[in-house]
Amino acid sequence: MRDKLNLPLTAEGKNSKNKNSRRGKSFGFQILGFGSGGSAAPVEIKYLVLAGGGGGGAGIGSNLLGSGGGGAGGYRNSFGSETSGGGASTESAVEIPAGDNTITVGAGGAIGAKGEDSSIGSIIVSTKGGNGGFGSDRNGGSGGGAGSRGSGQQTGGSGTSGQGTDGGDSPGPGNNTGAGGGGAGSAGQDGNNGSGSGGGSGLASSITGSPVTRGGGGGGGNNPAGSGGPGGGGNGAVEPSNATAGAVNKGAGGGGRQGTGPPGAAQNGAAGGSGIVIIRITDAPASIAVSPGTNTLNTSGSDHIATFTVDGVLTV
Numbered sequence: 001m002r003d004k005l006n007l008p009l010t011a012e013g014k015n016s017k018n019k020n021s022r023r024g025k026s027f028g029f030q031i032l033g034f035g036s037g038g039s040a041a042p043v044e045i046k047y048l049v050l051a052g053g054g055g056g057g058a059g060i061g062s063n064l065l066g067s068g069g070g071g072a073g074g075y076r077n078s079f080g081s082e083t084s085g086g087g088a089s090t091e092s093a094v095e096i097p098a099g100d101n102t103i104t105v106g107a108g109g110a111i112g113a114k115g116e117d118s119s120i121g122s123i124i125v126s127t128k129g130g131n132g133g134f135g136s137d138r139n140g141g142s143g144g145g146a147g148s149r150g151s152g153q154q155t156g157g158s159g160t161s162g163q164g165t166d167g168g169d170s171p172g173p174g175n176n177t178g179a180g181g182g183g184a185g186s187a188g189q190d191g192n193n194g195s196g197s198g199g200g201s202g203l204a205s206s207i208t209g210s211p212v213t214r215g216g217g218g219g220g221g222n223n224p225a226g227s228g229g230p231g232g233g234g235n236g237a238v239e240p241s242n243a244t245a246g247a248v249n250k251g252a253g254g255g256g257r258q259g260t261g262p263p264g265a266a267q268n269g270a271a272g273g274s275g276i277v278i279i280r281i282t283d284a285p286a287s288i289a290v291s292p293g294t295n296t297l298n299t300s301g302s303d304h305i306a307t308f309t310v311d312g313v314l315t316v
Contacts, residue, residue, distance in 0.1 A: 040098035043285060043316045047094070048207045048278040049076045050184075051126040052106030052115025053246040054140055056218045056234060056254035056269020057133020057147045057178060066178035066191065067147040068132030068156065068170065069199045069218025069226065069236055070246060070253030070272045073106060073115050074141025074163035075184035076126050079207040079280060085141065085164040085184040085215065094123055098285070100315050103295075103308045108246055108254070108272035114140055115251070118275040120314075129272055130157035130167060132181050132218060132256045142182030142200065143167035145220050145256060148191055154179075156188060165200050168220065177222040178236065181253035183229040184215030196222045199253055202231020207278050208307065209300045214276070218246060218253030221269060228255055234270050246273030249309045277308040281316070289315045 051074045057067030075085035078093050106116035106128055115128040130140025134154070138144035142164030143157025148171070156167030159182050168179030168188035180188030183200025191197050199217030206212075216233030219226030221243065226236040232247025234255035246252030254270035281288065284304040290297045295312045298305045306314050 042095040042097050043281060044093050044095050044283065046078045046207070046280045047120060047124060048079060048205050049118050049120060049124050049126045050214055050251035050275040051118040051128050051141050052108045052275045053251045053253040053272030054115050054129035054131040054144045054181065055109035055111045055113050055271045056236070056243050056256040057131065057144065057221070058112035058268045065148055066221035066258035067134065067256040067269050068145025068167060068178040069181035069188060069220050069228070069233065069256045070109060070132045070269070071130035071140045071142035071144045071157060071159065071167050071181040072164055072183050072202060072215040072217050072253050073118065073129040073251030073275045074126035074160055075203060075215045075251065076124060076163060077205055079205060082205050083203065084162050085203065086159055086162060088162040096120065096123060096316065098316055100313050103277050103312050103314055105277055105308050105311055106275040108274045110271055111268045115272045115275070118277055120277060120279070126275070127160045127163055129251065129253055132167065132178065132253065132269060138167055142184060142217060144253070145179035145181045145188045145197065145218070146170040146191065147178045147256065156182070168197055177258060178220035178256040180220045180226050180229070181217035181233070183217035183231060183233060188217045189226065191220055191222070196220065196224045196226035196236060198226045199229035199233035201229045202252065207280055208305055214250040216250070216252045218255045218269070221256035221258035223258055228252065232273055243270040245270040248273050249276040251275040279306045279314060285316050
């Protein structure tokens with residue numbers, strides 16, 4: 001893992017001045033600070049923040065060259081004893097300020113493009129998934145799988161420490177296959193002429209009450225094609241079949257594709273899947289809401305669970 005995400009945590013406060021009036025020699029009690037409108041306390045949350053997955057690679061228009069699968073979006077988790085991406089330890093709970101908190105759900109990347117970041121304000125940010133293919137930068141939350149140029153080994157993208165894994169490498173001459181994209185739980189498979197190069201596996205979380213696996217890497221464009229990793233990773237393909245996209249709201253990578261047509265023929269992969277943001281609050285305030293209505297607010301025992309599948313606002 002070569003990328004390291006620095007996440008500064010900042011807090012701002014507002015001071016107010018109480019103006020105390022004099023009443024000469026009148027009698028009575030003066031209660032200082034009463035009704036001065038002090039700000040509400042921050043709220044502690046646990047979270048799963050998953051960025052958009054990268055798109056499977058676009059080919060370069062030459063015979064039999066395969067493109068790599070997209071990498072999963074960065075996976076950050078603070079629930080229970082579950083891990084974050086790449087096997088990192090569970091993160092600590094954080095506090096968010098009372099009031100409106102902006103939630104961003106990263107879109108999946110287009111063919112050959114990275115996904116988009118997901119975030120809870122500026123407090124928690126998960127890194128976009130890396131694109132598969134032939135570009136020089138396939139790094140991301142999880143790295144995209146390398147495409148084969150038919151000459152010289154190509155290296156898969158690096159995952160971000162604490163968020164994901166690396167994409168697979170593609171071997172040199174005579175091995176014209178794309179590698180699998182990295183998943184939240186395991187790295188993408190290296191390219192191999194003898195078998196399909198699969199995407200890395202995702203991770204399961206029970207933050208909503210039942211286990212759901214998300215963050216699979218896209219399969220490489222091979223002959224035979226590589227399968228997408230568990231957790232929604234898109235399958236790779238060989239022309240004339242089409243690769244499949246990463247699963248929506250699972251931050252999964254799209255599949256790559258291997259071309260068999262003449263030079264210049266399209267050898268495109270498939271798009272990555274959008275991410276998701278899930279917030280769990282144990283000591284919920286009296287008032288809590290999510291918007292817009294596409295997002296949901298549920299309960300599990302005394303906990304409140306806000307699930308964001310599109311950009312929105314959490315009000316506490």
